[in-house]
Amino acid sequence: MGIGDEDSKSLSQVAEPLLIPKDRLDFDVCLEWVRQDGDALQHLEDYKAINLTDEQFNKIYLQAVIQKPTAIQYIPVSRRNEEISLKAAQGDIHALVYVPEAFLDRDEFKEVIKAWQSFALDDIDLLKGVSEKLFTHAFCDALVRLNTNYTNSFKYIPKQYLSHSVFKAGIHSPYQALRAMPFLQCYKQTTSLTEEEYRSLIRAIVKDYFSDSLFRGTPSDMRHDILTELVNQDKWVELKCILRNRKAHIYSDESILLTSQEYKIACLTAVRKKGEFIKDIPTQRWDPEICSESIKQRHDMIDYIVKTLGASFNSDQYREFSLEVVRQNPKNLAHIDDQYKSFVIDTLDPEKILMTDYDFIKHFPPHYPLQAVLEKLLPNIVHVVVTGDGHYDCSEIRDSFAVYANAPARKGKTLHISAMNLNRLLDDIMKYQGGNGHLNLVLLGHTSIGSESIAEKSVSQIVDLLADHAVIKRVTLLGCNTVRAKPLEQEIEMGKKYRESLLVPEKNTYSGVILMSDYPDKDMQNILFKKTCSDKDRDQTDTVFVFINNKPSLISYVLLLKKDEITGHISEQRYDLNDVRKIGIGKLIGKRWDRLPFPSIIKPPIYYFGGMSREFLSPRKTEKLVEILNLSEPRFSKRHPQYKWDKKRFPFMRGVAMNEAEQDKLDTSLLKKLVDAIKAEPRVKREVEVKGYTRSLHVDMVEEGFRGSRSNIYEKEYRYRTPDSFFGRSSVEIKPNIIYKQMYAEIKSEMDRMAKGVEQPESSAKSIIVTVTPKNPWNKR
Known part of the structure; x- marks a missing residue:
């Protein structure tokens, strides 16, 4: 219902719209009100009793923002539709701050936003309280350049x-x-x-x-x-x-x-x-x-x-x-x-100092009891690592020596000497070991395919050392590409066995899961296998997982036990558990780790899967559990359970021996030159082993070993990180210096080649050992 001209006139003449009686307000009055003053919207909250439809309210709101665009701020957010928002923003860019974010992504608002950005470049007050959707990288760049x-x-x-x-x-x-x-x-x-x-x-x-x-x-x-x-x-x-x-x-x-x-x-x-x-x-x-x-x-x-x-x-x-x-x-x-x-x-420790470099003996003070140190040290030396002078200036050489010397089989039996002073050391070793020693002379240095020497020792100088020091029984050429050869019988046989293994379907291996509170000794491990396998064929159950939940102050772990089918020997692998592994185990077996019924220390083990007529862990779940435990150990890592097995069957992970009949397979290399020179030297009257490496060698500081590769697999930022060969590693975290992804890709390529039986022109073994037998002077032909 409208109002008459008199009422309309009175409305236009009213100084304060709020004085209009509420019973005289209706749609037409409100519409006229905001047509004259868009800010009047803020007062409609005082007239909530007005009975208007949503459509009528929208018309009032639209009229208000046409008259005063910033009046959009008085419209409830839920009623700021696209039409009202766009009209307000087009009328005054200051109103853009009140537009719901959902509309700012729409094409209709692009021109309005560009206009706002243009003004904001000169008036940073426009930036206050606006949506992040009004910003772009280009606008922000321009903003800081121009302001x-x-x-x-x-x-x-x-x-x-x-x-x-x-x-x-x-x-x-x-x-x-x-x-x-x-x-x-x-x-x-x-x-x-x-x-x-x-x-x-x-x-x-x-x-x-x-x-x-x-x-x-x-x-x-x-x-x-x-x-x-x-x-x-x-x-x-x-x-x-x-x-x-x-x-x-x-x-x-x-x-x-x-x-x-x-x-x-x-x-x-x-x-x-x-x-x-x-x-x-x-x-x-x-x-x-x-x-x-x-x-x-x-x-x-x-x-x-x-x-x-x-x-x-x-x-x-x-x-x-x-x-x-x-x-x-x-x-x-x-x-x-x-x-x-x-x-x-x-x-x-004087022995550790001398093992780091025997040259340091000249720096011991005159009164130091050196004789007692040498009597204890030198009789135990098996490996002498020789480098050229200044090896401490090369991070790779020094890291290589540290890794080689600290290998478990060589620790305490290895020392370093510079090439210049090697003869003195060999004389001292022979003095304390006599002629019964069995020394491995390790020549460590940078080499390439055409190298004529290593560690500042030429082939003829190495032969002279062998002739003068009978204690040397092996020479190791610890450098890149020190040997080249055609594929050897041993690695050809390894490839054949690998292909045969791929044709044999994997055995369905069931396993048992046992809960314990402490580590099982060897006798207990045999008992666990005996009781676990009571319900299954012995050949189908060669794996037992022992879940061990110690006191709260100690770490929980899983002991993986595997029994050799032929010898009956039980091997073990321990996996300390973090939260990720515990969660994975819980999902696999259907119960959270902290809710498993672990026995107390005085109680016997609980056979959770297998034994005592219980269900066994299926082959699929067995395989999955192994995957969970090995989650953090990449394939071909020394810590991976399959590492020892892989090393036996893949030649690129190990060394192979060359028998005398195969020595014609040697190609031109530093090792071949040395082998030929030893054979031609009548002063060498004993068997000597010579070991070389077929590829570029890379020292792996994390795995503490050597990786052979056809290409450079060092990380770009590789730097020397282990300043102490024998005095313990530094507290600085050792970061990977090998690009493992690249290395594994190369290994995968080698495995695929072996699986297909593709012949290679050169040996793929990591290293080759050649035994040089002296000529018998009585067998002349």
């Missing part, structure tokens, strides 16, 4: 758009660089920067805009990054001022005093980059760590440091320093004051 008040615009940009390009675009002066630093402080939480991008930004800021003011305005927990970049960029003028004065006081009268921790970090950062920077650090600020890091970076600094230490270190500090520098490199023993050498030698 002179960089930090104000920056703080409104959503996290996902705070990218490397946005930061780069917004830093054009020292002032802007300074203002940017607080926003970079917690970049992982507040920006989309990766660590690499963050480092790149810090690098650029230090390069172009470093100053006292920048350092002073940088959050304290970021100063280490600034100091690191000063070193990396060779800004030595700035860094020297900091090192000498413990202050950032370079280009201005103002200065900032570094905390003790910040200053220590600055010193360490500097000497790790250039060891000689210790000269710029006041000696009263030196400590054993700073000194040892300086020497580690530049070995010749030790003379300067040792000569200077007397003025700054007390006796205890000097001992600590001496111990650390010798631990990191036993060569440093030569520079230590004689009064401290015995302490260092006894602490690190």
